[in-house]
Amino acid sequence: MYFDNAATSYPKPDTVYEAVLDAMRNVGASPGRGGYRQSLEAGRIVFNARESAAEMFSISDSSRIIFTHNATASLNLALKGSLKQGDHVITTSMEHNSLMRPLYALESKGVELTIVTARGDGVVSVSDLRDAVKENTRLIAVAHVSNVCGVIQPIQQISDLCREVGAFFLLDAAQSAGYLPINVEKLPVDLLAVPGHKGLLGPSGTGLLYVGNSIELQPIIQGGTGGYSTATEQPLIVPDGFEAGTHNLSGIAGLQAGIQFILQTGIENIHDHDQSLLYQAEQALRKIKGLTVYGPEDPSCRCSVLSFTVSGVDSALLAAELDHGFDVAVRAGLHCAPLAHKTLGTLPGGTLRMSPGWFNTREEIAFFVDAVVQCTHKLRKSE
Ligand SMILES: Cc1ncc(COP(=O)(O)O)c(C=O)c1O
Numbered sequence: 001m002y003f004d005n006a007a008t009s010y011p012k013p014d015t016v017y018e019a020v021l022d023a024m025r026n027v028g029a030s031p032g033r034g035g036y037r038q039s040l041e042a043g044r045i046v047f048n049a050r051e052s053a054a055e056m057f058s059i060s061d062s063s064r065i066i067f068t069h070n071a072t073a074s075l076n077l078a079l080k081g082s083l084k085q086g087d088h089v090i091t092t093s094m095e096h097n098s099l100m101r102p103l104y105a106l107e108s109k110g111v112e113l114t115i116v117t118a119r120g121d122g123v124v125s126v127s128d129l130r131d132a133v134k135e136n137t138r139l140i141a142v143a144h145v146s147n148v149c150g151v152i153q154p155i156q157q158i159s160d161l162c163r164e165v166g167a168f169f170l171l172d173a174a175q176s177a178g179y180l181p182i183n184v185e186k187l188p189v190d191l192l193a194v195p196g197h198k199g200l201l202g203p204s205g206t207g208l209l210y211v212g213n214s215i216e217l218q219p220i221i222q223g224g225t226g227g228y229s230t231a232t233e234q235p236l237i238v239p240d241g242f243e244a245g246t247h248n249l250s251g252i253a254g255l256q257a258g259i260q261f262i263l264q265t266g267i268e269n270i271h272d273h274d275q276s277l278l279y280q281a282e283q284a285l286r287k288i289k290g291l292t293v294y295g296p297e298d299p300s301c302r303c304s305v306l307s308f309t310v311s312g313v314d315s316a317l318l319a320a321e322l323d324h325g326f327d328v329a330v331r332a333g334l335h336c337a338p339l340a341h342k343t344l345g346t347l348p349g350g351t352l353r354m355s356p357g358w359f360n361t362r363e364e365i366a367f368f369v370d371a372v373v374q375c376t377h378k379l380r381k382s383e
Pocket residue numbers: 006007069070071072073095096098099143145146147172174175195196207
């Protein structure tokens with residue numbers, strides 16, 4: 001039973017498997033690399049996927065969407081392509097290593113970095129972010145939803161702050177895309193990093209980065225773009241200059257099908273389903289003595305994941321016991337976000353994290369809770 005959708009979603013809708021296979025078996029060619037029928041068809045697949053992603057995030061010009069291989073690649077491009085020596089960037093203590101490590105690397109090259117510590121429940125204070133702003137602040141980078149405790153950050157206020165102080169806003173939507181509505185132009189967001197393989201239900205090896213008009217992004221990978229071949233420098237044209245090399249055509253075809261599935265199902269329905277499963281799990285788990293749930297007290301201020309510990313029980317052993325005894329897949333540990341655990345007070349062991357998806361049922365949640373009760377009992381007895 002799979003409850004690790006925060007890492008990658010599984011299973012995918014049937015239409016995703018079919019689209020992947022169809023693109024591999026029946027199209028096969030590289031988009032934008034030839035004038036023959038198959039290459040044009042491949043180009044259409046990529047274009048349609050861009051259009052669907054634009055619809056999903058209310059982006060009026062789909063050419064501002066760059067396909068990548070995951071949210072990590074999107075974040076690296078967003079940060080390294082927009083920040084230079086002397087710039088100041090603000091982020092928070094709730095971020096994933098895929099945002100923090102590129103920032104540390106940039107810091108070693110002369111970018112100034114401020115990490116604002118969130119409250120004990122993971123919520124970032126907008127006034128603390130404001131206090132961190134300097135004259136050279138170029139970017140504020142924040143995860144919409146924490147992969148550690150599911151806290152939903154106040155992104156509208158953060159976007160407003162960015163407008164007020166003239167900084168760009170980078171939103172890491174790794175845990176919110178496909179779960180919460182995101183309107184890029186209304187917020188607004190300047191850079192939106194999205195994995196294709198989590199909430200968007202696409203295959204692994206897919207992701208995207210939206211780049212607003214006001215940003216002049218620099219490419220971080222140089223190579224063939226299909227066009228502009230005589231240029232010795234990488235073209236700065238979005239998206240072509242930023243998608244060097246052969247596309248993940250079958251992955252993008254599957255991503256298109258995943259996004260279509262979400263658009264047809266309705267993001268509100270997906271969100272409601274996810275919230276109701278998380279709520280059911282939380283209410284039942286709270287009956288276990290010594291169990292602590294992390295993040296804001298109010299479950300409506302969290303989404304996508306439920307993170308908890310049980311006193312006297314090692315989270316890693318609990319996850320292993322759930323896997324071996326009950327075939328339940330959950331993740332234990334630090335979830336690639338050590339500062340978030342420092343903030344929440346869950347170092348060094350971290351938490352046990354469960355993250356249901358669209359295809360999980362109430363019966364499965366009941367099974368999961370029962371399995372946690374039994375494993376906890378067993379581990380406590382063996383102490
Ligand atoms: C908040 C957050 N940002 C970024 C990432 C990186 O995503 P990807 O695995 O697509 O590179 C993750 C992955 O779990 C995440 O949770």
